[in-house]
Structures are given as C-alpha cells and as structure tokens.
Amino acid sequence: MNGSLSxxxxxxxxxxxxxxxxxxxxxxxxxxxxxxxxxxxxxxDIAQLSRRIVGSSVKSRHRxxxxxxxxxxxxxxxxxxxxxxxxxxxxLGVFIERRFKPTVRYCAAxxxxxxxxxxxxxxxxxxxxxxxxxxxxxxxxxxxxxLNARADAQVKIQRAVEGLSIIAxxxxxxxxxxxxxxxxxTLGADLSxxxxxxxxxxxxxxIMLLIMLRIRKAKNH
Numbered sequence: 473m474n475g476s477l478s479x480x481x482x483x484x485x486x487x488x489x490x491x492x493x494x495x496x497x498x499x500x501x502x503x504x505x506x507x508x509x510x511x512x513x514x515x516x517d518i519a520q521l522s523r524r525i526v527g528s529s530v531k532s533r534h535r536x537x538x539x540x541x542x543x544x545x546x547x548x549x550x551x552x553x554x555x556x557x558x559x560x561x562x563x564l565g566v567f568i569e570r571r572f573k574p575t576v577r578y579c580a581a582x583x584x585x586x587x588x589x590x591x592x593x594x595x596x597x598x599x600x601x602x603x604x605x606x607x608x609x610x611x612x613x614x615x616x617x618x619l620n621a622r623a624d625a626q627v628k629i630q631r632a633v634e635g636l637s638i639i640a641x642x643x644x645x646x647x648x649x650x651x652x653x654x655x656x657x658t659l660g661a662d663l664s665x666x667x668x669x670x671x672x673x674x675x676x677x678x679i680m681l682l683i684m685l686r687i688r689k690a691k692n693h
Contacts, residue, residue, distance in 0.1 A: 478538070496592055515597070528586060536583040
C-alpha cells in the first residue's frame with residue numbers, strides 16, 4: 473500500500489521534473505550569454521525555479537522516506553523467512569521482490585532527480601552571483617581609477633594655480649617696491665639700484681614665504 477502511494481506520487485512528479493530540466497537548461501544558456509544588465513532578472517528566474525524544486529521535494533520527501541523504510545523492513549522480513557524451492561512453485565520472496573523492487577527503485581530515482589535538480593539550480597545561482605560580484609568589483613575598480621585620475625588632474629591644476637599665483641604676487645610686489653624706490657629717489661634719497669634691490673629682497677622673500685606657508689596650511693586643511 474505504501475509503495476503504491478509513493479509510486480503514484482513519483483509518476484505525478486515525472487512531468488514536473490521534465491519541465492524543471494527544460495527550465496534549468498534554458499536558464500543555463502541565458503546565464504552563459506547574459507550581460508550584467510539582465511543578471512537581476514535571470515537571478516529572479518533562478519530563484520523562482522529553485523523555490524518550485526524545493527517545494528516539490530518537501531511535498532514528496534516524507535512519502536519517499538516512508539517507502540525506503542518500508543522496503544527495508546519488507547526485505548529484512550523476506551530474508552528471515554529463508555525460503556527454499558518447492559517444485560516449480562515461485563517463492564514468495566521472489567514474487568514480492570519482482571513487483572515491489574521496481575517501485576522502490578523508481579521512487580528512489582525520482583527522489584535523486586529532485587536532489588540533483590536542487591543542487592544544479594543552487595550551483596547555477598552561485599555561479600551567477602559570483603559573476604555579478606566580479607563584474608561589480610571591476611566596475612568599482614574602474615570608478616576608483618577614474619576618481620584617481622580626476623584627483624591627479626585636480627592636484628596638477630592646483631599646483632599650476634599656486635605657481636601662477638606666486639608669480640603674480642611676486643610681480644605685484646616688485647612693482648610695489650619699484651614705486652617705493654621711485655618715491656624715495658624723488659624725495660632725494662641717495663640710493664643706487666643695487667642698494668635698493670638688496671634692501672627690498674628680504675621683505676619680498678619674507679612675504680613670499682608667508683604666502684607659501686598660508687597656501688600649504690590651507691591645502692592641508
């Protein structure tokens with residue numbers, strides 16, 4: 473009785489298993505040809521098929537487990553009978569084995585197919601997730617390279633601006649001290665150009681040093 477019930481369950485599962493096999497092949501082909509854009513939809517379809525396979529396995533697992541236990545009990549009892557040949561009469565153990573073993577084997581094969589499908593769909597899901605992870609890491613690496621390139625460009629621009637600023641400030645300071653020298657010369661100060669240059673050099677250098685220190689301090693902040 474238990475074997476008959478399990479056999480009907482196994483036969484009812486056969487069309488579903490064939491459908492699962494076809495769906496798994498289709499998903500495997502999509503995974504081989506899919507790009508990162510379709511990975512999310514493919515992952516959802518894989519998860520849906522996985523839920524269906526697991527659902528079928530859960531519904532039939534208790535029946536197949538009971539069949540295995542029942543078959544083991546039957547075969548143990550037949551072995552305990554220790555039947556001997558009696559003329560042309562068929563032994564009871566042989567009669568039962570010929571009719572019961574195919575059912576047990578068919579149920580075991582169906583259960584094994586379910587387990588293999590569940591394992592295959594899990595492996596496919598892991599493979600897709602690993603590929604998506606690798607693609608994401610490649611994209612992140614590309615973004616980091618782009619950010620580093622932009623940062624390098626900004627540093628170069630900043631250095632160029634600093635250099636131009638120092639040149640401009642130096643130019644204005646020199647012109648300012650030229651005006652001071654011209655004013656002193658007009659007022660009658662007896663200074664040669666060399667003396668005026670030596671006198672103006674320390675203040676100019678001090679002001680430039682202070683400006684450079686301010687620029688570095690601002691950049692560090």
